[in-house]
Amino acid sequence: MRAGHSKRVTPPGPLVIIGGHEHKRRDREILERFARLCGGRGAAVAVLGVASERPRAVEEAYRPALEDLGLRVAFLELADRPAAQDEAAARRVEEADGLFFTGGDQLRITSLLGGTRVDAAVRARWQAGAPLAGTSAGASALSSTMIVGGDGDATPARNTIEMAPGLGLLPNSVIDQHFAQRGRIGRLLSALAQNPAVLGIGVDEDTAFIVGADGVCEVAGSRTVTVLDGTQVSATNASELGGDEALAVTDMRLHVLPAGWRFDLHRRRPLPPERAGRS
């Protein structure tokens, strides 16, 4: 209780992992949840458009949607690494109540932002409790190792995926997005067969997986989150595959979770929705 010496430990903020194409006008439940997590009307949000080569279009999509929810929006284009080293940009992040990574290309996020001042500011704000959202490429980038390419609609094979180091804000995870809409279970299975210890999180469009500080996640939005748990995998040929040989993987555990369902990352167990009246 020696208050003067105690180091105040704030849990990091929630991660709002969005599968892309979240609704921006009607039925915009996901953006509403994000706005509430930021503190509601009057809160300041830094929108990081680094993933996109067309930041103007991205700003035009997000500024009115977020302002309509009462948020004050700072849009950061971050077109190259010097821009991500800019002190004024880092300050906009430090002053924000919440952070939002837009879609585009996840390799732009990591390659343009990784190790810069803005990156450090993002991590510091999130560590201090600010909610951090990422949609589409912005969701993938939160993984420890992220999928950067690979066929959807293809049989699992080692050559169907390319991977790269992600921001790692959700450790021990591979996150994929536009999941059912782009038929991506094959590439997520390929990633997990290469290391079954990692948790696979496939987020559908207009759907979010909201990670709380206690490691309990909740699904929000109109579709589902698919969780792949490889801890019981009994066999795989992932280390023996040539270029386009087909993958074998047995005893993968799969959960499909719609809105209200939760997942405990520590125990790796799905949880049904909390009953009305308890929330």
Added chain:
Amino acid sequence: MRAGHSKRVTPPGPLVIIGGHEHKRRDREILERFARLCGGRGAAVAVLGVASERPRAVEEAYRPALEDLGLRVAFLELADRPAAQDEAAARRVEEADGLFFTGGDQLRITSLLGGTRVDAAVRARWQAGAPLAGTSAGASALSSTMIVGGDGDATPARNTIEMAPGLGLLPNSVIDQHFAQRGRIGRLLSALAQNPAVLGIGVDEDTAFIVGADGVCEVAGSRTVTVLDGTQVSATNASELGGDEALAVTDMRLHVLPAGWRFDLHRRRPLPPERAGRS
């Protein structure tokens, strides 16, 4: 040992469940396997084109491919139920060493064939040990309950699938085809959530799941078979869903099996390829 009174019990023939688009000229491993199961060069095959509204094109695809493998081909168009009641057609089936259902629409197979003389002849030949192959719609029709419609690339939901009674040659199963290529895991998950006791078998294109009389199946061809086993499913909302609400299903077990891998239907366990030298 009273031979005069013993009823000779022949196990039914192998089922060759093909996911569609099996190669017909080069790398035609699946058709070669089927030809060998029929007895090889000189064997007679009845090709049932009932699934297709364009039987001429189907015959033009299969007759040269099968004849090139040394098979004698009887093509049965079976355009309506009277054709499927035709005694001469039933005799062609009775005289065949192997049977092959082509692709098209699985509802044409069951609605035009179900309960007819040709249907009875098919079952009798198969029960007497003749191999029976089905590709695409012809594969689905072998299920006990078959999927007849439903979005691929869609989030699992009850309204993503329509089902109908299949021929039931592989009991307690739902078979889907063009599986990875058309992103169909969502609709197979929806089917299984409605009854987790049923085994889900998703067969990729140019891939076959060959069911032996002992209940041990082997994968052949260039891609994979996905087996979904719902016996450990811990929760689902399948009975509570409205029209387009999203499905919940937890603890589904999933196996992805490429060529050479096997699956024991009785024990519901995947088996790795047999080592060279033992076969």
